[in-house]
Amino acid sequence: MTQRDAIFPAGRHALYEAHGYSAAIRSGDLVFVSGQVGSRSDGTPEPDFARQVQLAFDNLEATLTAAGCTFDDIVDVTTFHTDPEKQFEDLMQVKDRTFSSPPYPNWTAVGVTWLAGFDFEIKVIARIPEAA
Template structure:
C-alpha cells in the first residue's frame, strides 16, 4: 500500500468539555488501533545535514520540520501519520507559536492536528538552537 492510500490506524479528536485547540494547531486525543506499527522520532532541531544552524526562528522551525519529515519517511511514515508531538521553544511567545503553527500546517497539511505538548525552555542542546520537535507516528503494519 503506498503512502497516498494508506489507511489511518488512529483517530484524532477533541472530547466535549475541553476547549477547541484547533486554532493552536493540535488535538486533545489520539486513539490508536491495536496492531499499529509505531515510529518514534527523537527531537529534531533546525540544523542542516552539515550542522549549520540559521539564527532565524522561522527558518529553524522550517528546517526542523524538514528533518522530522525525513526521519518519518525513513521509518515508513508521513507527517499525516503523526499522532503526538512534543515541541520545545526557546523564549516562547505568541508570535513564535503562530510561526510554529504556520510551519506545521505547511508540513502536515492544515487539517492534520496531532496531539501536542509545547514546552517553553530557556535553552536547548546547541548554542543558538531555538526550536526542537519530536514525534510519535502510527501506521498500518
C-alpha cells in the same frame, strides 16, 4: 520483548554522530522520533528562526520517510521553544501548512531555556502504516 530498530534518514547529519543517538527507533508498529532541530547538514543551527522551524520539520519529514511514515501517521507531538510568545506566529505558519486538516495529532509545547544553540525542537510518535 519487542526489538528496537534504529532509523536514520538519507543524508544523515552530523549531530547523530557527534552526540551518539538515533534519529528514530521503531518498536512494534510505533516510531519514536528523537527531537529534530533546524540544523544545517553540518549540524550547526540555522540562525533565522522561521527557517530553523522549517528545517526542523524537513528533518522530521526525512526521518518519517525513512521509517515508512508521513506526517499523517503522527499521533503525538512535543515541541520545545526558547521564547514561545515571540516564536508562536512563525511556528504556526509551518504547523498549519503541515497539519492542514483534522484530525490533528496531540500536541504539547514546552518552554525551555536551552536547546544546545537551537531555538526550536520537535519530537513525535508515529504509527507505522500497515502496508509499511
